[in-house]
Amino acid sequence: MAQADMVFYVGLGLETQVEAYLRDHPSKTRRDISFAQAIGISAATEAHDDHEHEEGHAHAGPDPHLWLDPALVERLIPKLKESVLAALKSAGAADAGPAAEAAATKLLTDVQALDTEGKDRLAPFAGRAIVTHHAAWSRFAEHFGLKVAAVIRPIETSEPTPETINKAVAAIREQNVTAIFVEPQFNAAAAERLSKEAGVKLGTLDPLGNGDWFKMMRDNVDAVVRVFGP
Numbered sequence: 001m002a003q004a005d006m007v008f009y010v011g012l013g014l015e016t017q018v019e020a021y022l023r024d025h026p027s028k029t030r031r032d033i034s035f036a037q038a039i040g041i042s043a044a045t046e047a048h049d050d051h052e053h054e055e056g057h058a059h060a061g062p063d064p065h066l067w068l069d070p071a072l073v074e075r076l077i078p079k080l081k082e083s084v085l086a087a088l089k090s091a092g093a094a095d096a097g098p099a100a101e102a103a104a105t106k107l108l109t110d111v112q113a114l115d116t117e118g119k120d121r122l123a124p125f126a127g128r129a130i131v132t133h134h135a136a137w138s139r140f141a142e143h144f145g146l147k148v149a150a151v152i153r154p155i156e157t158s159e160p161t162p163e164t165i166n167k168a169v170a171a172i173r174e175q176n177v178t179a180i181f182v183e184p185q186f187n188a189a190a191a192e193r194l195s196k197e198a199g200v201k202l203g204t205l206d207p208l209g210n211g212d213w214f215k216m217m218r219d220n221v222d223a224v225v226r227v228f229g230p
């Protein structure tokens with residue numbers, strides 16, 4: 001990062017080491033852009049959001065998984081374009097404007113298309129409650145009309161306690177949950193047991209993907225459709 005002209009990060013405490021580095025290494029030439037800041041979300045603007053706050057929640061405060069909500073990505077694009085453009089100009093690429101404009105417009109169009117497609121495909125399941133692996137999906141769920149009833153790993157870094165599992169079992173019964181979604185980054189054993197015990201279907205949602213945001217989002221929409229579909 002010492003040689004970066006521009007650092008893009010999510011913010012809201014998601015990347016504590018990145019934020020600490022930027023704070024400790026101020027630079028006149030480096031441009032720092034945070035997703036949260038660019039679209040005006042901070043712990044203060046969202047003092048307490050809707051998603052479940054379990055005891056010892058790993059992400060206390062607003063859900064930082066901003067990229068899982070296409071509406072927020074749409075808001076980010078013009079801000080990101082401005083920063084990239086400013087960085088290119090100060091690096092001497094004075095004629096970068098039209099190309100950056102065109103790229104941003106194309107990106108926005110593609111994100112909007114994915115958003116519309118996802119909404120259309122998920123509309124039949126509006127209001128359904130799901131259980132997720134870690135607390136990454138409140139924004140995705142809200143955007144697409146789903147509801148997160150419980151989270152299996154409220155503390156992202158540790159295996160669920162029996163108490164958490166009991167709470168999830170209760171939430172599944174009370175809120176009529178018919179699907180549990182595991183994430184490839186975590187051990188699925190507890191979720192698998194839970195799905196057997198509660199007689200609930202198991203799907204996979206991937207909050208990170210492999211670098212292709214569009215594929216990741218489409219796969220996640222597919223995963224929900226597959227679990228709820230006929």
Ligand SMILES: [Zn+2]
Pocket residue numbers: 065134135136156
């Ligand atoms: Zn997370």
